[in-house]
Amino acid sequence: MITVTILSLSFLTAVSCKIKKVKAPADAMRLLWYAHLVLLFFSVLCLLMMLGGYGFKGVHTERVFFSLYAGSGVILYGLTPQNASGKWVYLLCFFGFPFVLLFGVLLPPLRIFTIMAGVALLFDGNVHRYTIDDDYTLETRDMGILSRYPTYNLVVDKYGLFEKTTPDVVSKNYSLQALQTAQKSGDSVKISILAFDQHRMRFDTTIALQ
CATH class of the missing domain: 2.40.128 (Lipocalin)
Known part of the structure; x- marks a missing residue:
């Protein structure tokens, strides 16, 4: 349940930040962006190694990197003002993922594929x-x-x-x-x-x- 836990906490944090209209200090935002980019690097590295059958030691290490990368993107969305910019659209992709799954579940032709994709991505x-x-x-x-x-x-x-x-x-x-x-x-x-x-x-x- 590592993946679901990280993403759920991140999503709830982002929603709370949006509702309360939290404005994070510039230094904190910059630090969070740096952490997000570092996690992006390790996520890409994990993906490339997985193609060759390799990975970091540990049962769920790759999933932790992927989850933290997506989770940090969700939190950044919650702290970023809404505007029509490439950065905002990039972050929206992380925040909108649960709604895409919900939309797929509600459509009978896509329901089984959405459930299988959701289990594969979220179930450890x-x-x-x-x-x-x-x-x-x-x-x-x-x-x-x-x-x-x-x-x-x-x-x-x-x-x-x-x-x-x-x-x-x-x-x-x-x-x-x-x-x-x-x-x-x-x-x-x-x-x-x-x-x-x-x-x-x-x-x-x-x-x-x-």
Whole structure:
């Protein structure tokens, strides 16, 4: 719920600033703009790394950067006087996003697509990580209504601050109940999964470590 929490607080702050017609000091606005641009830089960096399967260490680090970037834009909109300028239109895109989702939900032809897009953008997912050793971790990720079954990803520690994710290392479509990992050698790991579909079942598989 990290994404929803950050964006909700930012939206409520912006609405409050608009209602009370808050005029922030020039230095505070300048500092907030600098923070927003720094978050834009890290958001673009995260997006570029994600295209190659890389990311900052942590389960939701990229989502935090994206959420803070959008949230700071929403707050800036609440503090910026309304005028027909490129800066105001840019900030309006952040503030108007919830209204776009609401408009899509109200239109039957767009309802299902709007709901799926909203869940994908706002829902952080249920993520669990199972340590294999100091460098390797098996990650299970469940995106709720977007995916019936969890995906299994291999996460590799890279360069101290980064990690590389290899998706779908286990291709089993079952609802996960429990999972255990046991490293067999320096280049492979045994994965034992207790799953539930129509009845409880257990299966073992071995994956190679890169």
